[in-house]
Amino acid sequence: MRGTIFVAVVLAAAALKAPSQDVVVSKAGGERSSMDWSGFTAAGTGGALFAKVAKADLERSGWFRITAGGGEFRVTGDAADAGGRVAVKCVVLCPARGGQILGKSYEATTAEVRALAHRVADEIVKAATGREGFASSKLVLVGNGTGKKELYLCDSDGAGLVQLTQDRGINLFPRWGGGNRFITYTGYLRGFPAAYRIELASGRREQLAGFPGLNSGAVMSPDGRSVALVLSRDGNPELYIQSPPGGALTRITRTAKGGESSPSWSPDGSGICFVSDVSGKPQLYIVSRSGGTPRRVTSRGTENVAPNWGANGKIAFASKLGSRFEINVLDPETMAVTPFSYGDADYEDPSWARDGRHIACARTAGYRSSVCLIDTMGGEKITLVSDRGDWFSPAWSR
Numbered sequence: 001m002r003g004t005i006f007v008a009v010v011l012a013a014a015a016l017k018a019p020s021q022d023v024v025v026s027k028a029g030g031e032r033s034s035m036d037w038s039g040f041t042a043a044g045t046g047g048a049l050f051a052k053v054a055k056a057d058l059e060r061s062g063w064f065r066i067t068a069g070g071g072e073f074r075v076t077g078d079a080a081d082a083g084g085r086v087a088v089k090c091v092v093l094c095p096a097r098g099g100q101i102l103g104k105s106y107e108a109t110t111a112e113v114r115a116l117a118h119r120v121a122d123e124i125v126k127a128a129t130g131r132e133g134f135a136s137s138k139l140v141l142v143g144n145g146t147g148k149k150e151l152y153l154c155d156s157d158g159a160g161l162v163q164l165t166q167d168r169g170i171n172l173f174p175r176w177g178g179g180n181r182f183i184t185y186t187g188y189l190r191g192f193p194a195a196y197r198i199e200l201a202s203g204r205r206e207q208l209a210g211f212p213g214l215n216s217g218a219v220m221s222p223d224g225r226s227v228a229l230v231l232s233r234d235g236n237p238e239l240y241i242q243s244p245p246g247g248a249l250t251r252i253t254r255t256a257k258g259g260e261s262s263p264s265w266s267p268d269g270s271g272i273c274f275v276s277d278v279s280g281k282p283q284l285y286i287v288s289r290s291g292g293t294p295r296r297v298t299s300r301g302t303e304n305v306a307p308n309w310g311a312n313g314k315i316a317f318a319s320k321l322g323s324r325f326e327i328n329v330l331d332p333e334t335m336a337v338t339p340f341s342y343g344d345a346d347y348e349d350p351s352w353a354r355d356g357r358h359i360a361c362a363r364t365a366g367y368r369s370s371v372c373l374i375d376t377m378g379g380e381k382i383t384l385v386s387d388r389g390d391w392f393s394p395a396w397s398r
Helices: 002-013 044-060 110-129
Strands: 033-043 064-067 073-082 085-094 099-109 138-143 150-155 171-177 182-187 194-199 205-209 215-220 227-231 238-243 248-251 260-265 271-276 283-288 291-296 303-309 315-321 324-330 337-340 346-352 358-365 368-375 382-385 391-396
Touching: 033 044, 044 064, 044 073, 044 085, 044 110, 073 110, 085 110, 099 110, 138 171, 138 382, 150 171, 171 215, 171 391, 182 215, 194 227, 205 215, 205 227, 215 260, 227 260, 227 271, 238 260, 260 303, 271 303, 283 303, 315 346, 324 358, 346 368, 358 391, 368 391, 382 391
Parallel strands: 033 064, 033 073, 194 215, 303 346, 324 346, 346 391
Antiparallel strands: 073 085, 085 099, 138 150, 138 391, 171 182, 182 194, 194 205, 215 227, 227 238, 238 248, 260 271, 271 283, 283 291, 303 315, 315 324, 324 337, 346 358, 358 368, 368 382
């Protein structure tokens, strides 16, 4: 889908602190450590929901296999309903490391149980592996279940789906920014593609750019002080930086033919990866935020689109080989490319989770699109959102 959108747009217009490397759990490929939950008890509806969600989060993390006895890690404690609230005590033991590695008590309202389970799962991942978890992060994505392309929010497991926009039109390319305070996106609220930003706490929306022609791909810099976006105000779709968001514009690229799309900031904000078809087909390029000559960084496949530069320093993107798109990961330092292909569908719109291990992406098969999770260290893909229409363009909070 992204390759098609890129071409259509051009014709119409004429990354956080890296995860710690001090990893306690060290397994080959997708091998998991066993985690025994038989010593944890759950009472009441809220207590049972907590245990169910936390265990599912830990298995989804890729680091653990939940067992009933004999685990390398053992979880004890309880979760129980108490007067409209849920009280949780969680202790994690690792005999190989001398005993307890986590011991905490928690309390939440029944409405907050899922959020608490996600939080505790991330704390367990951190205590056991030294890495950040992603269970308590959220996804923004595009869905057309209403017959229009609207923005939605959901939990990391696809639950808790909430419609964010009610525009009854076309909204595309959502991205988080400003410490997860904002969502930027491209919307056709006024009949043409303009760049918008929504403040989640207040629901307030502002237009960042609405020049004649194309205004697309707005994404906030890691420090939240600038926005990269693509504008056709001067002819070809070109890459610009707006500082501050909604403020003055600096043109970054000057393409004689073709155009640019899909900017993504480097983790330190010093550079931007973007798509350009200056060579005849969409390929990825990297340019300094101060401008200069862009460096082409892809050549594999006939089209390379939708880059997402993760906090791990790697760039995930969609690459077309033959008739299908697959997810690839590029190391811009070594130029090594690792493909992640299942061969059963088109996989596009990749977005790195904050653990630097998982990627959410759109999967399209039989003219239906869903959002799924890919583990770059091995394991099967997991469907996150698939009902009520088509789903695409997922983006993780940080």
